[in-house]
Amino acid sequence: MTAPKDLSPMHSRGFIQKQNNLDAIRAIVKERQAWNTLLRDEGNFNDFMERCSALLEYVDKLKLDFDDLSLVHEAILEHATSIENELEGYNRAIDDDLAVARQVQRALLPEASGAIASAFDMAIFHKQLAQVGGDYYDFFYLPGERHAIGVYDISGHGVSSALIMAFLKAQFAHATKRLDSPGAIVDWVNRSAYSFLREVRRYATVNFVMFTDRFLRYVSGGGYGLLVRRGTPRSFNRVSNFIGLRIKPFHEFELPFEEDDVLALYTDGMFEAQDASGEIYSVQRLNEIVVKHSEEPVQVILDRCIEDYTRFRVADADDITLIILRRCA
CATH class of the missing domain: 3.60.40.10 (PPM-type phosphatase domain)
Structure with a gap:
């Protein structure tokens, strides 16, 4: 059995904070009464905007990470295609050589x-x-x-x-x-x-x-x-x-x-x-x-x-x- 990976405290706190931000925003968006209360309280409103800003930064980072992964994926596919084409070329050359060898062997009989x-x-x-x-x-x-x-x-x-x-x-x-x-x-x-x-x-x-x-x-x-x-x-x-x-x-x-x-x-x-x-x-x-x-x-x-x-x-x-x-x- 493989032991679970240990998450560093920094990583754990960051993840929990992002999840809290998302939960708070989701609660306010779904509840009209919560939205009205937020608009009447400047402190709560500022806190809400900070949570939104933090969440947007996180989403932007995910998008950049996704773009980077897409580039890596495309590079891997391109390299794999190149290898496949090269192997096909080798196989064709081997098949051609074997065909000639077969003709030579038949001619020797x-x-x-x-x-x-x-x-x-x-x-x-x-x-x-x-x-x-x-x-x-x-x-x-x-x-x-x-x-x-x-x-x-x-x-x-x-x-x-x-x-x-x-x-x-x-x-x-x-x-x-x-x-x-x-x-x-x-x-x-x-x-x-x-x-x-x-x-x-x-x-x-x-x-x-x-x-x-x-x-x-x-x-x-x-x-x-x-x-x-x-x-x-x-x-x-x-x-x-x-x-x-x-x-x-x-x-x-x-x-x-x-x-x-x-x-x-x-x-x-x-x-x-x-x-x-x-x-x-x-x-x-x-x-x-x-x-x-x-x-x-x-x-x-x-x-x-x-x-x-x-x-x-x-x-x-x-x-x-x-x-x-x-x-x-």
């Missing part, structure tokens, strides 16, 4: 073309939680006329993750020109980027898949992959570490991958979303949809996955990347 487009039927869903984000994918052409796909998820969201995405994209582009196996490529990128990623406290999941005539070889560190071959699913072995977490070898695995086989590559964005009851969308649920529709065109498989996820979740909770591809003849 490749379209399937050339040998990759000829080798695979492919459908892609890519959505950032904010205007820019840390999910990305890329296509690579390796020595020996081989090609590869990489799917990555940088920790965090927003501009910082998008910048690290661009940094890692450059690292992988350099590595794929020098090395020819998924394990060696991812290991080189990890060693090259490790100190920087530790400094900025970021890491990245990775799915790096290289295709040969009848097989695929992959490294999976935190990413997700599902191969459906003649109706039988085979999930990627995710034992490798994330890029930027530690320096250790990345495990490389091989699976048969021939005509009409289907491969799904995806990040964990869907599996952080919840329905109205708090249940999380599961990897098993997504994989079952891929298997169920694996005989259909890849765009249909992708659409069925996104439709089911959209019906399930209340809102997105993370960036999302899902790629469905089928090997052509």
Whole structure:
């Protein structure tokens, strides 16, 4: 509880005197008999005039105080308006920068073309939680006329993750020109980027898949992959570490991958979303949809996955990347 403020004796006496003056004037004005008595008594009349004069001085002072407060109020409003306009300008500049960043990030994401487009039927869903984000994918052409796909998820969201995405994209582009196996490529990128990623406290999941005539070889560190071959699913072995977490070898695995086989590559964005009851969308649920529709065109498989996820979740909770591809003849 807050103690009441102490009024100084001077302040109290002044207030009481003003109140007495007001009460005396009010009594005389309301009562005709009191007014007549006042006019007949010079002493009372002079006292009344003094009270009126004192009250008028008090009213004038209040008016001056009010005028001063009005000026202060106008100054505060003017300053607040200036701050608001300045903040709006900053927000517009930030929005403009983010719009440019979003366009740049979209431009960094490749379209399937050339040998990759000829080798695979492919459908892609890519959505950032904010205007820019840390999910990305890329296509690579390796020595020996081989090609590869990489799917990555940088920790965090927003501009910082998008910048690290661009940094890692450059690292992988350099590595794929020098090395020819998924394990060696991812290991080189990890060693090259490790100190920087530790400094900025970021890491990245990775799915790096290289295709040969009848097989695929992959490294999976935190990413997700599902191969459906003649109706039988085979999930990627995710034992490798994330890029930027530690320096250790990345495990490389091989699976048969021939005509009409289907491969799904995806990040964990869907599996952080919840329905109205708090249940999380599961990897098993997504994989079952891929298997169920694996005989259909890849765009249909992708659409069925996104439709089911959209019906399930209340809102997105993370960036999302899902790629469905089928090997052509």
